[in-house]
Amino acid sequence: MNATLFSDYRLAGYYDEMFDDDAEPRDAYRGLFSGVASLGSDVFTRKTDLAGACYLNEGITFSHHGREHPFPFDLLPRLIRADDWAWLSAALRQRVTALDRFCSDVYGAQRCIADGVVPRWMVVSCKGYLREMVGLRPPKDRWVHLAGIDLIRDEDGVWRVLEDNLRTPSGLSYVVQNRTFMRRVFPEAFAGYAVRRVDGAPIQLRRALMQSAPDGVADPRLVVLTPGPMNAAYYEHSFLAQQMGVPLAEGRDLVVRNQRVYLKTTAGYDPVDVIYRRIDDAFLDPVCLRQDSLLGVPGLMGVYRAGNVALCTAPGTGVADDKAMYAFVPDIIRYYMGEEPLLQQVPTYLMERPDDREYVLDNLRSLVVKAVDGAGGYGILIGPHSTAEERAEFAQRIDDNPRGYIAQNTISLSRAPVFLGGRFAARHIDLRPFITYGARPEVVPGGLTRVALKEGSLVVNSSQGGGSKDTWVLER
Amino acid sequence: MSAMLARVADSLYWTARAIERADTYARLLEVSHAMSRESADTQAGDRSVWEPLVDITGDLEAFRRTHVHVNETSAVWFLSFADENPNSIISCITRARNNAQSVRDLLPTEVWEALNTVYLELSSWPPGRLGRGGVYPFSRQVRRAVHLLHGLVDGSMRRDATWHFLRLGRFAERADKVARLLEVKYRLVLPEEAALVPGTEFHQWRSLLRSGGADEAYVKLATGKDSPRELVQLLVVDDKFPRSIVFCLDQIAESLRHLVWAGDIAEAHNALSLVAQTRAELSRDVPSINGSLATAMDHVQLRCNQIHAALAESCFAYAPGYEGGAWHAQAAGQPQN
Incomplete structure (x- = not known):
């Protein structure tokens, strides 16, 4: 590691994705390293600017505090070896299969409660638990149609699950578009690499959604249901609809008549069989759920109950990606799969257990505390980076609402080089792979590598100033 | 589809x-x-x-x-x-x-x-x-x-409904604005609706041609007499000139027929008969520069509004967005983890 672009690069004892402990590039990264090292800082700056322009022109922006920003993108890809990927894929399929079966069981026979795998209080106290789903069996008994599982690597390079996202995981469009722009602005990086393609991801999702249509529908009609352009992820909704070749509908474009859902078209009413929805459970149907919802379709849940439409992801799956339920997932996997979980987790403390709570309150400085229903990096306390005041505030919040919080050991996420200010600097990263689940679970061969751009930061969410990298799953 | x-x-x-x-x-x-x-x-x-x-x-x-x-x-x-x-x-x-x-x-x-x-x-x-x-x-x-x-x-x-609705908007707007342009400029040049003396306000008429993007087409067609009559011909009834009103009406009619044929909109569409009617009116009584132009152009604008209303009633009927911030706030507040 002697090239000028890397002259300020320090490993500092963390696990580095690109370099080994002797600061030599790892095998997979060797070609990339020598290619990048031969480039000047000005060339890399120019390419970075070009990539930024691509995002802005495409309108790929993320709103943050009400303003639109281009999604920051780092040009040095993150590589995953073929053997690592084969193992990860199997582990992810195992996890998502178990979570899907868990949802089916929770709203059905509740064997897992009877057999003591998960306590009843744990289930019914989940914010994502939806009483309206009890006894309801979605088409094909499929609950989780698209999952985004957040993975990190610890100090030793061991993969661990950080959290599960089953309801409306976002980022699949970035996986596809990061690759598109990478090819456009940095084509020479691909020299000597055989990379798995990701542009089939929307079609893979469409296949899964079609396979989950109500029984007996020969040629299912699919729509994407969006809250509309005001939503931060609207770009993704329109991108997925376009790539899947299906209409992008708002709630007001749909209407229920005689136990069927229809689209209002220029020619009249068109029946709909599958809805990939990007609005929250509670807003789906003002008749059955939140009455003040302006985004949903009155009567939709009645059609769903009659089995005449598939809602993807099924309402109520929030019970399985709750941050406290996470602590039970290894047992859930053992119970439904009859095998040991392949992926490690991060040690987690439940605030409703007195011992756990006492330990956490005594050790806030070294732990991470999260709100169980928080998202986007909000409602998090990173103990080692916190002030005494913040710790006091979280201690109070935990006392007030123990079910609302969990604590985890602070994991030093692995780091990777990120081009900042004309040089490469090490930043913490994670990985969100996507799993589609129709007839069977399939992993998109790539993922969203998110980068914490702030020095030392462990929070990679785009709403917290995070960026992303293209993720290359190697063919061999 | x-x-x-x-x-x-x-x-x-x-x-x-x-x-x-x-x-x-x-x-x-x-x-x-x-x-x-x-x-x-x-x-x-x-x-x-x-x-x-x-x-x-x-x-x-x-x-x-x-x-x-x-x-x-x-x-x-x-x-x-x-x-x-x-x-x-x-x-x-x-x-x-x-x-x-x-x-x-x-x-x-x-x-x-x-x-x-x-x-x-x-x-x-x-x-x-x-x-x-x-x-x-x-x-x-x-x-x-x-x-x-x-x-x-x-x-x-592809020439599917998406393309046809774009074309409808483009030519509905163009027909309306050409009629408006002719009407206002005509009243300006001939405030009393008196007979036009060729040459006196030619500067104005040429600028009108340029405004309508018809300047060069006109020069090619003109016989050298610089008669405003040819100008009206070109901007109103020339079915080969893409900025004439009749050309716009033909484009609108063609798109409507395509949409009907493909089952994208209902048959026997009101808008279609209105377009045909307007076109017939224009071809029958080619508006003359002396007197009838402003009235005729006013009428064309009225027809454009009717065509638009017919489209809005039959194919653009859907629930409007809700007023106020609550709708936006709900849409913006949907978590996308």
Whole structure:
């Protein structure tokens, strides 16, 4: 590691994705390293600017505090070896299969409660638990149609699950578009690499959604249901609809008549069989759920109950990606799969257990505390980076609402080089792979590598100033 | 393939209308600016150039609410960058871009990119540049962007409902604005509806041709007599000239027939019979420059409104967005983990 672009690069004892402990590039990264090292800082700056322009022109922006920003993108890809990927894929399929079966069981026979795998209080106290789903069996008994599982690597390079996202995981469009722009602005990086393609991801999702249509529908009609352009992820909704070749509908474009859902078209009413929805459970149907919802379709849940439409992801799956339920997932996997979980987790403390709570309150400085229903990096306390005041505030919040919080050991996420200010600097990263689940679970061969751009930061969410990298799953 | 969402058809139609309107206004600004250069008397220029310009846009009343005098500075600003004018070029481009964003799943990526790019470029224009550099660079940039958009739309899109609704918007807007242009300019040149003395106001008529983008086509056709009669022929009834009213009506009719044929809209469509009726009226009584032109153009605008209303009633019928912030707040607040 002697090239000028890397002259300020320090490993500092963390696990580095690109370099080994002797600061030599790892095998997979060797070609990339020598290619990048031969480039000047000005060339890399120019390419970075070009990539930024691509995002802005495409309108790929993320709103943050009400303003639109281009999604920051780092040009040095993150590589995953073929053997690592084969193992990860199997582990992810195992996890998502178990979570899907868990949802089916929770709203059905509740064997897992009877057999003591998960306590009843744990289930019914989940914010994502939806009483309206009890006894309801979605088409094909499929609950989780698209999952985004957040993975990190610890100090030793061991993969661990950080959290599960089953309801409306976002980022699949970035996986596809990061690759598109990478090819456009940095084509020479691909020299000597055989990379798995990701542009089939929307079609893979469409296949899964079609396979989950109500029984007996020969040629299912699919729509994407969006809250509309005001939503931060609207770009993704329109991108997925376009790539899947299906209409992008708002709630007001749909209407229920005689136990069927229809689209209002220029020619009249068109029946709909599958809805990939990007609005929250509670807003789906003002008749059955939140009455003040302006985004949903009155009567939709009645059609769903009659089995005449598939809602993807099924309402109520929030019970399985709750941050406290996470602590039970290894047992859930053992119970439904009859095998040991392949992926490690991060040690987690439940605030409703007195011992756990006492330990956490005594050790806030070294732990991470999260709100169980928080998202986007909000409602998090990173103990080692916190002030005494913040710790006091979280201690109070935990006392007030123990079910609302969990604590985890602070994991030093692995780091990777990120081009900042004309040089490469090490930043913490994670990985969100996507799993589609129709007839069977399939992993998109790539993922969203998110980068914490702030020095030392462990929070990679785009709403917290995070960026992303293209993720290359190697063919061999 | 089944029919398109009513809301989406409406958005496409208005996207195209807003783009066409920006193009028209850019051209009008440029021509007016050129005309006023050669007028020695500033006040006369304000009356003969800038006031009619604002009048053509149909927003003179709105203009008077925020401005006292119609002069070069106020008119140029009002038509280019004024946020308070919903029909200024920047408002049109912004609306087109926002509309396109709501239907971007149907538009080719390049079309969206071109629209977003011109939006971003215009948004970053320093306001003082129009005064310093004249309107030409601005107008040229807008018109080039519009040409690029038309080229991309026509060159890359399948002739399906998406394309036809875009075409409907583009030509409905164009027919309406050509009629409006002719009406206002005619009243200006012949305030008493007296007979036109060829040559006296030729300067005005030529500028009208330029405003309608018909200058060069006219020169090729003209027999050398420079008769306004040929001008009306060209801008109203020439079915081979893409900026004539009849040409626009033919395009609208063709798209409507396609949509009916493909089952995208209901058969025996009101709009279709209205278009046929208007076209017949124009061909039967070619409006003469002496007397009937203004009335005829007024009538064409009325017909354009009726055609639009027929479309809105039959194919753009959907629940409107909810008023107020609650809807936006709910949409914005949907978690996307």
